[in-house]
Amino acid sequence: MTKPPKTSSTPLRRRSDVRFRLIDREGVVLRQDAGETLVLNEVGARILDLLDGSNSLDDVVQALHDEYEADLEAITSDVEAFASELLELGLVEQVS
Amino acid sequence: MTFGHTFLRHPDRFPEGFAGDPLGDERGRLDVVGGPYAFSGISSSHWATLAQRFGPLVGPDDGSPAAVSTEVFRIDSDAFLPRQVAGWIYTFDRDPGPRETRLAALDWVGRIDLELNRSALWTCASDDESFACAFENFFRTLVAYRLLALGGVLFHSACVESSDKAHLFLGHSGAGKSTISRLSQATERTVLSDDMNAVVPDPVGDGRRFLVEKLPFTGDLGRQPGPRQALPLASVSRLRQGPTQLRPLTSASAVAFLLTCAPFVNGDPHRSDRLVDNLEKLIAAHPPRELTFSLDEDPWPLIEGTAGPGDPLSAWPNDAGKSTIL
Numbered sequence: 001m002t003k004p005p006k007t008s009s010t011p012l013r014r015r016s017d018v019r020f021r022l023i024d025r026e027g028v029v030l031r032q033d034a035g036e037t038l039v040l041n042e043v044g045a046r047i048l049d050l051l052d053g054s055n056s057l058d059d060v061v062q063a064l065h066d067e068y069e070a071d072l073e074a075i076t077s078d079v080e081a082f083a084s085e086l087l088e089l090g091l092v093e094q095v096s
Numbered sequence: 097m098t099f100g101h102t103f104l105r106h107p108d109r110f111p112e113g114f115a116g117d118p119l120g121d122e123r124g125r126l127d128v129v130g131g132p133y134a135f136s137g138i139s140s141s142h143w144a145t146l147a148q149r150f151g152p153l154v155g156p157d158d159g160s161p162a163a164v165s166t167e168v169f170r171i172d173s174d175a176f177l178p179r180q181v182a183g184w185i186y187t188f189d190r191d192p193g194p195r196e197t198r199l200a201a202l203d204w205v206g207r208i209d210l211e212l213n214r215s216a217l218w219t220c221a222s223d224d225e226s227f228a229c230a231f232e233n234f235f236r237t238l239v240a241y242r243l244l245a246l247g248g249v250l251f252h253s254a255c256v257e258s259s260d261k262a263h264l265f266l267g268h269s270g271a272g273k274s275t276i277s278r279l280s281q282a283t284e285r286t287v288l289s290d291d292m293n294a295v296v297p298d299p300v301g302d303g304r305r306f307l308v309e310k311l312p313f314t315g316d317l318g319r320q321p322g323p324r325q326a327l328p329l330a331s332v333s334r335l336r337q338g339p340t341q342l343r344p345l346t347s348a349s350a351v352a353f354l355l356t357c358a359p360f361v362n363g364d365p366h367r368s369d370r371l372v373d374n375l376e377k378l379i380a381a382h383p384p385r386e387l388t389f390s391l392d393e394d395p396w397p398l399i400e401g402t403a404g405p406g407d408p409l410s411a412w413p414n415d416a417g418k419s420t421i422l
Contacts, residue, residue, distance in 0.1 A: 019368045023376065026348030030355055030372075032363050037352035045348075 008061075011095040012083065013053030018091050020048055029091060038091075043068070047082055051092050057083055099191035100200040103176055110198060110205060114216045116169030119227075123157040126150060126235070127324060129294045129309040130242035133235070134162035137169060145224040146231065150312050151321025164213045164242060168231075171218035176203060188233065192364035199237060204230040208241055236313055239294070240360035244367060247374055248296035248306075251357050255288040255308050256280040262308035262327035263399055264293060265387070266357045267335030276335065276389065283396060288325070289313075295329060295378060304381045305329075329382055331399060338388030342398050350384040351375045 014020055019030040027045025029038040040048060043064070050060045057079055064075050086092040100107030120139030124146075125132045134157055138146070147154040179202060188201030199206040203226060204219040217234045221227040240250040254265040254273035258280070265276050277290040288310035298305040306329040312321060334345065334353055345353070354375045355362050361371055389395035 017365065019365070019372075021351070021369075021372050023348040023351055024346065026346055028348045028352045028355070028372070030352075030362070030368060032365050032368065035356070035363060037355050039346070039348045039352045 008057040008080070011053055011056050011059075012051045012086075012092045013095050014048065014051060015090060015093050022049060031091070034090075038089075043078075044082060047079060048086065048091070051083075051086070053095050099189050099198065100205075102187075102189050103179070103200045103202060104205070105175060105177055107200070109175070110200070111169070111171070111207070111216070111218050114167055114207070114209075114214060116167075116171070116216070116218055119168050119170050119219070125155045125157050125162065127153050127155060128235075128239060128312060129296060129324065129326070130239055130246055130248075131163050133238065133242075134165045135168060136165070137167050141224055142227045142231075145228050149228055149232075149321065152323045153312055153321065164215060164238060166215045166217060166238070169216060169218045171205065171220050173203075173220040175205075176220065186233070190237075190360075190363065192366055194366050197237075197241065197364065199234065201230070201233060204234060206234045206237070208238055210241060210245065232313060236292070236311075237360045239311065240358075241367075243294055243296060244361050244370060244374065246296055247303075247377070248294060249354070249358050249371070249374055249378065250311065250360065251293055251295060251354070252291070252359050253293050253357060254290040255293040255310065257286040257288060257327055258330075258396065258400060260327065261330035262288065262293075263331045263333070264295065264308060264329065265333050265335050266354070266384075268356070271335040272337060272389065273335060275391070276395070279389075279391070279395070283394065285396075288327070296326075297377070298328070303377070306378060306381055332378070332382045332384040333387040333399065334384055336386060336388045338390075340389045340393040340395055340398065341387075343386045345384050345386055347376075347379055347383075350379045354379070354384070 017031060017033040019032060021028045022045055025042045027040035027048055029040060047060055050063055061076050061079050065072050100110060118137030120137060122138040122140055122143040123136040124143055125134050188199055191198040195211050196207055196209045203221045204217060206217045208215040215238055219227060219230045221230045243250050251266060254277045256263050265273055267273055274290050277287045281287055292311045292313045294309045294311050295306050297303050298307050307326040308329050309324060309326045351372060358371060361367055387395060
């Protein structure tokens with residue numbers, strides 16, 4: 001399993017072959033190189049939407065904490081786990 | 097792998113522009129949705145083969161403006177790598193660009209200029225059957241791009257006519273497109289095609305209605321060439337195997353699924369936004385459902401919404417069957 005970024009201050013961005021669209025608060029992801037599509041629920045879509053190369057995981061956690069009534073620790077854990085999954089799936093990459 | 101290496105000895109020598117040695121002197125048109133499509137440079141023998149395959153859709157070039165003009169040229173067979181075709185699943189290489197798309201395949205290469213509405217096909221196929229195969233595979237791609245530009249989509253799908261309306265069924269291989277087509281035929285309904293269908297906005301109206309046209313491409317059913325026929329779209333269903341039931345799909349699930357059913361253009365990064373735009377308009381007008389059906393139960397009352405109280409439609413679950421990774 002791909003490890004989350006060593007530092008949560010490293011910005012992540014969607015890979016160049018990934019197309020993303022928010023539709024009714026859910027996310028449609030098209031991986032054109034693989035010819036696959038995925039559907040993300042509202043929170044997953046919000047996270048991927050924020051990962052545009054300008055936001056680190058810290059930024060994402062803060063944004064979600066501002067938007068949702070949830071415990072900061074739980075949000076941090078979920079965001080890091082989801083970021084690992086996105087990295088493993090090849091949907092996002094670290095900005096070098 | 098870079099573009100063309102699967103089929104071409106020298107991908108860097110891909111034909112330039114729209115030039116070459118024409119295969120013949122024939123010119124003509126195909127009156128297919130998004131057209132008319134004009135063709136020139138075809139031999140008499142090849143054109144006769146196309147006339148047989150496409151029937152009344154083929155006509156003479158009367159000189160009036162065509163939606164897309166295509167020139168057909170000869171290319172040396174040495175340009176292509178040798179390939180064993182036994183058991184091979186037909187595919188081709190694509191090189192989509194912001195303005196044009198290049199294609200390379202078995203015995204042919206092509207270029208589609210999406211701004212000039214002009215295209216070119218170079219082929220080494222000499223016998224009529226090989227030429228028709230090359231032509232049809234190029235033409236499918238051309239039609240897919242043309243429909244996209246018109247706000248429509250070419251769907252790998254089955255389409256059944258019932259009460260003068262079109263019902264579209266989509267699903268991956270084995271999902272039941274051919275099965276529901278045969279079940280529908282057994283109830284005196286007409287199958288437009290169980291392979292590929294065109295969905296386009298109705299030019300008459302407010303842009304929120306769509307038409308379906310059968311495409312003259314291969315399939316097991318509805319293959320006979322015939323005149324163009326457009327029917328108002330009544331429903332869109334994703335097929336899955338299971339007990340007879342209809343379930344709604346969320347908009348995102350519907351778009352994600354429909355993307356996978358839009359061949360030729362869904363891998364084009366320069367046009368994915370337009371494709372999603374077209375799909376969003378389509379699902380706003382016709383929210384797709386997921387249909388599961390069993391062979392011993394007539395699904396048509398469900399499809400057409402004529403089933404009575406207590407039917408599976410009245411028990412739609414709140415969970416719309418979305419797949420998530422979070």
